[in-house]
Amino acid sequence: xxxxAVRGLVPVRRTLRIGVTGLARSGKTVLLTSLAANLxxxxxxxxxxxxxxxxxxxxxxxxxxxxxxxxxxPRFDTTSQLAAxxxxxxxxxxxxxxxxxxxxxxxxxxxxxxxxxxxxRVRLQILDYxxxxxxxxxLLGLGFGAWSAGLLRRLEKRQEATEFLGFMRAIPAxxxxxxxxxxxxxxxxxxxxxxxRDEAGLSALQPGRFLMPPPGGEPPWMEFFPFxxxxxxxxxxxxxxxxxxxxxxxxxxxxxxxQVDRLVxxxxxxxxxxxxxxxxxxxxxxxxxxxxxxxxxxxxLLPDWLAAILGFGITRVAxxxxxxxxxxxxxxxxxxxxxxxxxxLPMPRGLATAAFAVAGVRCTEDVVWTLDGHPVSAVRxxxxxxxxxxxxxxxxxxxxxxxxxxxxxxxxALPDFEPMRLPLGGKGGVPNVNLDALLAxxxxxxx
Amino acid sequence: xxxxxxxxxxxLEDRPMARxxxxxxxxxxxxxxxxxxxxxxxxxxxxxVLGLAVLGVANFVADQFARSAVLGWVTLGVAATGFGLLGxxxxxxxxxxxxxxxxxxxxxxxxxxxxxxxxxxxxxxxEELPDGATLLPTLRTLNDPDAVLALLQARVxxxxxxxxxxxxxxxxxxxxxxxxxxxxxxxxxxxVGWRGARLxxxxxxxxxxxxxxxxxxxxxxxxxxxAAGVAATEAAINAAARAALSNPLLQHLAGDVAGAxxxxxxxxxxxxxxxxxxxxxxxxxx
Numbered sequence: 001x002x003x004x005a006v007r008g009l010v011p012v013r014r015t016l017r018i019g020v021t022g023l024a025r026s027g028k029t030v031l032l033t034s035l036a037a038n039l040x041x042x043x044x045x046x047x048x049x050x051x052x053x054x055x056x057x058x059x060x061x062x063x064x065x066x067x068x069x070x071x072x073x074p075r076f077d078t079t080s081q082l083a084a085x086x087x088x089x090x091x092x093x094x095x096x097x098x099x100x101x102x103x104x105x106x107x108x109x110x111x112x113x114x115x116x117x118x119x120x121r122v123r124l125q126i127l128d129y130x131x132x133x134x135x136x137x138x139l140l141g142l143g144f145g146a147w148s149a150g151l152l153r154r155l156e157k158r159q160e161a162t163e164f165l166g167f168m169r170a171i172p173a174x175x176x177x178x179x180x181x182x183x184x185x186x187x188x189x190x191x192x193x194x195x196x197r198d199e200a201g202l203s204a205l206q207p208g209r210f211l212m213p214p215p216g217g218e219p220p221w222m223e224f225f226p227f228x229x230x231x232x233x234x235x236x237x238x239x240x241x242x243x244x245x246x247x248x249x250x251x252x253x254x255x256x257x258x259q260v261d262r263l264v265x266x267x268x269x270x271x272x273x274x275x276x277x278x279x280x281x282x283x284x285x286x287x288x289x290x291x292x293x294x295x296x297x298x299x300x301l302l303p304d305w306l307a308a309i310l311g312f313g314i315t316r317v318a319x320x321x322x323x324x325x326x327x328x329x330x331x332x333x334x335x336x337x338x339x340x341x342x343x344x345l346p347m348p349r350g351l352a353t354a355a356f357a358v359a360g361v362r363c364t365e366d367v368v369w370t371l372d373g374h375p376v377s378a379v380r381x382x383x384x385x386x387x388x389x390x391x392x393x394x395x396x397x398x399x400x401x402x403x404x405x406x407x408x409x410x411x412x413a414l415p416d417f418e419p420m421r422l423p424l425g426g427k428g429g430v431p432n433v434n435l436d437a438l439l440a441x442x443x444x445x446x447x
Numbered sequence: 448x449x450x451x452x453x454x455x456x457x458x459l460e461d462r463p464m465a466r467x468x469x470x471x472x473x474x475x476x477x478x479x480x481x482x483x484x485x486x487x488x489x490x491x492x493x494x495x496v497l498g499l500a501v502l503g504v505a506n507f508v509a510d511q512f513a514r515s516a517v518l519g520w521v522t523l524g525v526a527a528t529g530f531g532l533l534g535x536x537x538x539x540x541x542x543x544x545x546x547x548x549x550x551x552x553x554x555x556x557x558x559x560x561x562x563x564x565x566x567x568x569x570x571x572x573x574e575e576l577p578d579g580a581t582l583l584p585t586l587r588t589l590n591d592p593d594a595v596l597a598l599l600q601a602r603v604x605x606x607x608x609x610x611x612x613x614x615x616x617x618x619x620x621x622x623x624x625x626x627x628x629x630x631x632x633x634x635x636x637x638x639v640g641w642r643g644a645r646l647x648x649x650x651x652x653x654x655x656x657x658x659x660x661x662x663x664x665x666x667x668x669x670x671x672x673x674a675a676g677v678a679a680t681e682a683a684i685n686a687a688a689r690a691a692l693s694n695p696l697l698q699h700l701a702g703d704v705a706g707a708x709x710x711x712x713x714x715x716x717x718x719x720x721x722x723x724x725x726x727x728x729x730x731x732x733x
Contacts, residue, residue, distance in 0.1 A: 113485040371453045389464040395455040412455035420467045431469035
């Protein structure tokens with residue numbers, strides 16, 4: 001903290017990278033759009049982020065989109081995402097299919113006698129990417145053999161994998177490096193991944209690009225599948241796997257998570273609670289795996305606690321449960337506690353952590369609803385396409401990973417609510433839940 | 448005892464609903480500033496320096512009394528005079544600094560729209576001004592707040608403005624001439640800075656303020672803020688700067704000394720900005 005404060009006095013722009021780890025449909029794109037819109041509104045003097053404004057205590061605060069320069073990565077298109085949310089009827093962002101970078105330049109004034117110094121300049125970088133690709137990060141620490149063995153062991157318990165496992169058993173011992181065989185296995189494995197995602201609601205599905213291919217044609221090294229045997233075919237698949245992992249390192253790890261200073265573990269717990277016990281366990285395990293993979297990504301050889309004190313590597317981790325506007329205010333404390341509990345990791349000393357229940361875009365208001373003679377805190381919002389209000393009581397949110405008794409009463413699927421109207425068409429910020437608290441925590445030592 | 452959990456439920460209401468509007472955002476309450484780290488450090492250093500100096504002098508006085516009563520009394524007299532002068536200086540600085548808040552108070556009174564507050568603020572201002580007492584009898588005869596403001600505008604503000612402009616023109620000519628004579632650009636900057644600070648103090652004194660060092664610093668800060676509003680009167684400033692430099696010799700020099708005209712013009716702007724910062728009349732009326 002003190003080191004960061006001293007660094008703020010040096011008139012050199014500092015770059016802060018915030019890594020957002022979120023599985024597919026967890027709300028990353030909406031969160032980034034809302035973060036950008038609210039920061040820009042707060043920089044224009046509007047009360048879009050009260051906790052940040054309170055922290056600034058009257059000091060100057062200016063925010064502008066960073067100039068593009070000759071950057072490698074496409075820019076995150078805040079304007080069109082915001083326009084889609086602002087128009088009537090509004091539209092939610094579709095599935096993210098490619099990587100893009102949100103970059104904002106912040107100028108933060110000093111207080112007291114130091115106000116005469118030039119303002120602290122910070123460039124905030126946050127990457128948006130297809131959530132499916134996040135599951136590729138754990139592959140960086142795994143060889144082809146270990147990955148295949150672990151995966152095939154897990155698939156043996158799944159009904160959906162019967163056909164694929166039958167195909168695997170039909171492959172002879174020490175098969176030749178046959179391209180057609182590799183292609184056939186790859187195709188079958190992709191079909192299996194899709195059915196595990198769409199029918200079983202699972203999240204921990206690797207490799208992520210098999211589910212969400214990158215734009216453009218697929219290179220030949222994409223055509224592999226998990227294989228535990230030996231021989232020329234295994235060598236071919238291993239070489240392709242290694243090429244895939246190298247590409248993950250270059251395309252995702254290096255630009256987004258290579259030098260992350262802050263980490264947001266974003267998780268859609270409410271949907272996971274609805275999807276059932278197996279899907280919930282699978283989603284939380286996947287997030288744990290990803291967060292664990294990021295721990296060794298730090299650039300330093302120092303012990304974790306010393307690196308945290310000196311401000312190297314990840315110094316702040318926020319566990320954020322998304323779509324928090326789908327439960328009433330009274331339940332959000334439990335939701336935040338659950339987010340922290342399911343992603344429990346061995347944290348080094350000196351690392352600041354906090355849990356939040358957030359919604360990038362707010363869609364509902366709280367209402368008291370009497371059900372079966374009991375008043376409950378429910379939410380009410382305009383349902384997409386129906387042009388009528390819907391009331392939702394999804395069930396009690398547990399404050400820790402739920403036991404078997406919880407799954408006896410299925411959690412309600414999240415209704416598709418419409419975003420609230422955006423003040424000044426988005427220029428006045430985006431109505432949200434607790435985004436200001438999340439930002440104030442992530443940027444506490446900078447603000 | 449806790450009853451069975453209420454089963455999850457979703458229900459569509461019958462009536463159509465317009466798109467939801469966000470609640471008005473709460474205006475964040477900014478915490479009171481309190482002392483910043485730098486202020487704490489400066490206060491600590493001041494307390495240590497002053498406290499230890501007092502203790503050291505007290506010990507010394509006690510030692511002198513031990514040697515001889517006469518020596519002790521003389522030393523005590525010297526110490527008391529020295530600390531007394533220091534105290535008087537500090538008091539004057541603080542008084543000069545707090546005098547600036549008087550301008551804010553009078554301005555709030557004049558802008559309030561309440562006849563009594565306007566009259567009281569006008570009286571307070573006239574009492575502060577060097578020649579203000581002569582207008583007090585006229586002020587007492589006025590009941591209408593608009594008449595009070597008109598009197599201040601016609602008899603006080605206009606004259607103050609003219610005198611401030613005259614001070615600005617004098618400073619502009621001096622800076623112009625000196626810039627032409629000074630051989631080094633670094634000395635130019637020093638000269639312009641010194642003359643600017645002196646001009647601000649002169650204008651403050653014209654408005655009945657006697658700012659010390661701290662008061663001048665605070666006034667310079669206010670003047671910088673007032674300069675944005677003054678920039679709107681660009682044409683008037685250009686005319687004033689031209690008038691100040693209408694001497695044929697100066698015009699001849701202006702051709703040779705690049706930057707001297709700019710520095711002189713800045714003095715005119717500074718005079719206007721300082722007058723705006725010291726003048727409690729609402730801007731629309733000045």
